Amino acid sequence: MIRILLLFVLGYVAWRALKGMITPGGQAGAGGDESASPAMDADMVQDPRCGVYVTREEAVRAEIDGRQVFFCSRKCKEDYIAGRKAGR
Ligand SMILES: [Zn+2]
Known part of the structure; x- marks a missing residue:
């Protein structure tokens, strides 16, 4: 058994x-x-400054603290970096 x-x-x-x-x-x-997930999703990155999603191709890249950050425009990138330096 x-x-x-x-x-x-x-x-x-x-x-x-x-x-x-x-x-x-x-x-x-x-x-x-x-x-399973559409290829479009993989290429979308979020702008941490304004929250807009942009494709990786048209995003403005910046390397912050050793990692790639993507922005919808140069202005957002500059604002984001300026905001970080201001300590907000
Ligand atoms: Zn933006």
């Missing part, structure tokens, strides 16, 4: 492992689900 139970548990574990290999999307989160 115990052997049958053990076999059942083993089978269940094997089945789960197999299922996890076939459909990794369930636990991968942002990793393997790129085809």
